[in-house]
Amino acid sequence: MEEQETPPPFPPPPPTLSSTNPPYLFTPSLPSTLLPNTNLETLMCCNYNQNHLYFEQNVAETITDQQNIAKYADEEKVENIKDKRRGGRNRKTTIPRYAFQTRSEEDILDDGYRWRKYGQKSVKNSNFPRSYYRCTHHTCNVKKQVQRLTKDTSIVETTYEGIHNHPCEKLMETLSPLLKQIQFLANRF
DNA sequence: CGAGTTTGACCTGCGC
DNA sequence: GCGCAGGTCAAACTCG
Numbered sequence: 229m230e231e232q233e234t235p236p237p238f239p240p241p242p243p244t245l246s247s248t249n250p251p252y253l254f255t256p257s258l259p260s261t262l263l264p265n266t267n268l269e270t271l272m273c274c275n276y277n278q279n280h281l282y283f284e285q286n287v288a289e290t291i292t293d294q295q296n297i298a299k300y301a302d303e304e305k306v307e308n309i310k311d312k313r314r315g316g317r318n319r320k321t322t323i324p325r326y327a328f329q330t331r332s333e334e335d336i337l338d339d340g341y342r343w344r345k346y347g348q349k350s351v352k353n354s355n356f357p358r359s360y361y362r363c364t365h366h367t368c369n370v371k372k373q374v375q376r377l378t379k380d381t382s383i384v385e386t387t388y389e390g391i392h393n394h395p396c397e398k399l400m401e402t403l404s405p406l407l408k409q410i411q412f413l414a415n416r417f
Numbered sequence: 418c419g420a421g422t423t424t425g426a427c428c429t430g431c432g433c
Numbered sequence: 434g435c436g437c438a439g440g441t442c443a444a445a446c447t448c449g
Binding site for chain 1: 420423
Binding site: 349 | 437438
């Protein structure tokens with residue numbers, strides 16, 4: 229019996245990130261294979277989902293230090309307890325929060341989304357201020373906090389709150405002409 | 418002129 | 434109730 233070629237997964241699984249080779253990038257890449265009837269909407273959706281996958285992968289991959297894992301786990305528990313006291317739901321079921329650390333000279337990581345800074349605050353036991361950003365997309369309520377670590381000034385800690393409900397704008401700017409060209413060629417043959 | 422940044426004031430929750 | 438710390442607001446400012 230002839231062995232059928234299994235189609236590549238779509239979207240492809242996120243790449244394995246090296247924890248020994250910072251800085252970590254989570255810029256989503258193009259799907260390795262475009263289905264024949266891929267339209268802009270599908271691709272946007274795919275990239276958004278990939279973004280999320282990559283993002284979660286990064287959280288898992290970059291917080292490798294056991295103390296950090298414990299720290300973030302504890303913070304999450306504390307936040308959940310606080311929410312319950314306020315009569316709210318468990319935070320994990322309401323606003324997802326993700327934190328990760330990146331070795332970078334730049335405070336602001338280019339994650340493809342557009343952010344507007346709405347505050348900056350000096351925090352206790354830290355030599356560096358914490359910056360507060362909101363996604364500029366009108367329907368998106370995602371926030372992020374950026375802070376450089378005192379103990380290792382080469383590391384920037386970024387905390388995201390919420391999940392984007394729109395595709396990555398910068399990515400779409402880059403991909404739109406490319407996709408149009410692919411669709412044009414696909415229609416010709 | 419619009420979008421983004423800065424920064425002091427204000428609000429809220431928490432521990433004592 | 435008070436003070437502290439973290440988070441947000443909003444007016445003034447900057448920049449392209």
